[in-house]
Amino acid sequence: MNKFVKFGLPALTLALLGAGWWLGLAWAPPDREMGEVQRIMYVHVPLQWMAMMAMFINFVAAVTYLMRQSWKTDAMAEASAEVGLLFGTLGMITGSIWGRPTWGVYWSWDPRLTSEAILLVSYTGYLVLRRFVEDPEKRAVWSAVVAIIGAINLPIVWFSVRWWRSLHQVQSSPKTVDPQMVLPLRVSAFGMLALLIVFMVHRYRIALAERKAEVALPEALPTDDPALRASHSSKVA
Amino acid sequence: MTSLTSLMLLAQVGSGRLQGGWGYVWACYGISVAAFVLYSASLWARRPRATDSKE
Amino acid sequence: MTPVNRNRLIALGALLFAGAGLGFIAFGNIGDNLVYYWSPSELLSNGDKAYTATIRLGGVVQPGSIQWNEGHTTLDFRVADGPNADAKSVHVRSLETPPQMFREKIGVVVEGTYDKSGVFTSNRLMVNHSNEYRAPKEGEEPRKWQDTLAEGATTATATPPGAP
Numbered sequence: 001m002n003k004f005v006k007f008g009l010p011a012l013t014l015a016l017l018g019a020g021w022w023l024g025l026a027w028a029p030p031d032r033e034m035g036e037v038q039r040i041m042y043v044h045v046p047l048q049w050m051a052m053m054a055m056f057i058n059f060v061a062a063v064t065y066l067m068r069q070s071w072k073t074d075a076m077a078e079a080s081a082e083v084g085l086l087f088g089t090l091g092m093i094t095g096s097i098w099g100r101p102t103w104g105v106y107w108s109w110d111p112r113l114t115s116e117a118i119l120l121v122s123y124t125g126y127l128v129l130r131r132f133v134e135d136p137e138k139r140a141v142w143s144a145v146v147a148i149i150g151a152i153n154l155p156i157v158w159f160s161v162r163w164w165r166s167l168h169q170v171q172s173s174p175k176t177v178d179p180q181m182v183l184p185l186r187v188s189a190f191g192m193l194a195l196l197i198v199f200m201v202h203r204y205r206i207a208l209a210e211r212k213a214e215v216a217l218p219e220a221l222p223t224d225d226p227a228l229r230a231s232h233s234s235k236v237a
Numbered sequence: 238m239t240s241l242t243s244l245m246l247l248a249q250v251g252s253g254r255l256q257g258g259w260g261y262v263w264a265c266y267g268i269s270v271a272a273f274v275l276y277s278a279s280l281w282a283r284r285p286r287a288t289d290s291k292e
Numbered sequence: 293m294t295p296v297n298r299n300r301l302i303a304l305g306a307l308l309f310a311g312a313g314l315g316f317i318a319f320g321n322i323g324d325n326l327v328y329y330w331s332p333s334e335l336l337s338n339g340d341k342a343y344t345a346t347i348r349l350g351g352v353v354q355p356g357s358i359q360w361n362e363g364h365t366t367l368d369f370r371v372a373d374g375p376n377a378d379a380k381s382v383h384v385r386s387l388e389t390p391p392q393m394f395r396e397k398i399g400v401v402v403e404g405t406y407d408k409s410g411v412f413t414s415n416r417l418m419v420n421h422s423n424e425y426r427a428p429k430e431g432e433e434p435r436k437w438q439d440t441l442a443e444g445a446t447t448a449t450a451t452p453p454g455a456p
Binding site for chain 3: 028029030031032033034038041063065066067068069101102103104105108109110111137141144145148149151152155156159163164165166167169170171172173176177178180181
Binding site for chain 3: 252253254255256
């Protein structure tokens with residue numbers, strides 16, 4: 001792990017999130033109707049965006065693993081699912097808190113909230129499955145299948161507010177949001193992205209180390225280490 | 238006192254504007270930050286050891 | 293079959309399955325069976341079906357229809373298909389204080405029962421926010437008198453109990 005990832009990225013995360021949240025909490029104006037409560041947007045929206053991004057990375061990693069077996073993509077899939085679930089859960093909690101003063105309820109089974117709940121349950125199931133399968137290769141293949149099928153939740157969650165009638169409003173765009181609110185949202189989103197990368201890097205290293213420990217037995221499974229692979233093939237020849 | 242609360246309710250109903258609500262805002266940010274700190278701690282606790290001694 | 297080819301086949305199968313599932317949800321008529329709320333005109337045209345169970349009704353609060361009885365905390369208003377005065381609407385009665393966002397012309401979803409007298413009794417009143425976020429405009433305050441009233445109320449909370 002190079003120095004930038006180890007120290008620079010966390011510092012950048014703190015700076016961006018700090019700046020974005022300061023802008024959002026102190027600098028940006030309150031909303032005409034929601035007042036101060038609208039400031040929840042600067043944490044809720046970046047969380048949900050990054051949860052979607054992590055879960056999309058999970059999908060890509062799963063497909064890549066099946067196409068070309070590698071413990072790196074399997075470790076990446078594990079890392080992205082866990083971090084995505086963390087962000088998604090926080091996104092749901094903050095959204096629920098936001099719902100209480102604005103909608104009047106913490107929860108309602110509207111299409112957006114329901115599909116989001118299904119999404120979180122499916123990624124929880126994914127991680128549970130990974131825990132229960134002992135054999136690393138079987139685990140990687142089975143969980144990749146679950147990841148690919150579970151990924152259909154992502155477009156469903158995203159488009160749920162457009163496809164069906166819901167309590168949740170449709171996506172905002174810079175046209176529907178005042179510039180003074182767009183800026184803190186952008187900065188916070190980049191801060192959240194940096195945090196996502198920090199979490200993913202560390203979680204990925206943990207997963208990869210676990211995989212390597214699991215497959216430490218020689219010739220048990222294919223390896224990403226070219227040196228080992230070379231020695232293996234020479235043995236065969 | 239009851240008349241005061243009902244007066245406040247009367248003032249609120251139909252105004253269409255949220256008054257106050259900082260508590261909800263702090264709850265959201267507080268929960269998120271707390272979760273990030275806890276998750277960072279869990280990553281640190283699970284950090285790979287010995288095998289990656291090069292770094 | 294080598295494990296690599298087997299995995300690729302598995303990937304193809306999973307992708308096809310996921311794509312088919314997504315297509316079914318996106319383009320199938322699942323939305324027709326999964327309606328979160330009815331519009332006032334749908335409720336009115338459904339006749340007897342609407343009288344039975346707990347349902348949700350969604351629409352816009354008709355301008356000028358809000359009647360708030362503070363003594364009994366009863367709130368009467370009409371939920372209409374749209375903001376126009378001639379839009380079809382349903383009389384809603386709620387026995388709770390509405391969320392602060394509640395106002396004329398805002399989107400609402402109410403949960404409750406519709407009876408034959410033509411009144412929808414709401415157990416749960418939810419306010420639907422739009423995707424617009426705007427700073428309060430200076431100079432332009434369409435509901436100025438209500439704002440001042442609300443501000444008066446907030447100052448009153450700050451004073452100790454018993455004070456006028």
